Amino acid sequence: MKAINITVLPEYTLRVTFDDGISGTIDLKQFIENGIFSVLKDQHLFNKVYTTGYSIAWDEDLEIDALTIYAEITNKKPEDILSDNLNYASN
Secondary structure (H helix, E strand, C coil): CCEEEEEEECCCEEEEEECCCCEEEEECCCCCCCHHHHHHHCHHHHCCCEECCCEEEEECCEEEEHHHHHHHHHCCCHHHHHHHHHHHHHC
């Protein structure tokens, strides 16, 4: 699955749409509190988010895997999503 569209919402939240039609929001406030992603507290930089298809990114050093976002939005474990996709591909 690929992330095909990202919309920036207030308070460090993103709406992400995937190529299978799944769409949802993810709140990144806690994610950017510490560590390498803390630079995204700069709202101007946060607003520059884009999709590479298989990730959402802000530059070549800051990206989150699309599977991680998909799992968060759908409340599934990444391994379950991968298993679902493999089962679909084998049919």
